Amino acid sequence: MSxxxxxxxxxxxxxxxxxxxxxxxxxxxxxxxxxxxxxRFWCQLAIDNEEVKEWLHIGAGCSSALFNTQREAFLKGQxxxxxxxxxxxxxx
Numbered sequence: 001m002s003x004x005x006x007x008x009x010x011x012x013x014x015x016x017x018x019x020x021x022x023x024x025x026x027x028x029x030x031x032x033x034x035x036x037x038x039x040r041f042w043c044q045l046a047i048d049n050e051e052v053k054e055w056l057h058i059g060a061g062c063s064s065a066l067f068n069t070q071r072e073a074f075l076k077g078q079x080x081x082x083x084x085x086x087x088x089x090x091x092x
Contacts, residue, residue, distance in 0.1 A: 003062045008074035009034055009041030010062075017056055019045055040074075 012034045016024075020031040023045065033044040046052040053059065062071060 003071075005059050005062050006071055006074045007040030007042070008062075008071045009036075010071055012041065012043065019052065019056065 012031055016029075016031045020033060024032055031043075035042055035044050043052075043056065043058060046056060046058050
């Protein structure tokens with residue numbers, strides 16, 4: 001069962017989707033289309049494209065909600081604080 005999407009970016013930070021792999025170079029780890037807007041991650045490739053949103057299941061729900069500390073931080077309104085902490089640990 002999936003939970004509501006909170007825009008924490010967990011799914012995109014864990015691995016690049018097929019569209020990202022076809023659009024951008026293979027030698028990058030993080031997808032350049034993943035952008036942070038108003039304390040929420042968005043896919044720049046899908047912002048104005050309903051077909052891409054549907055294909056990538058954007059907004060359909062979170063299937064990685066269990067033991068996802070990044071999601072929990074975003075739900076508590078501490079998302080940016082969490083990302084800064086990760087950056088300091090060089091995990092982001």
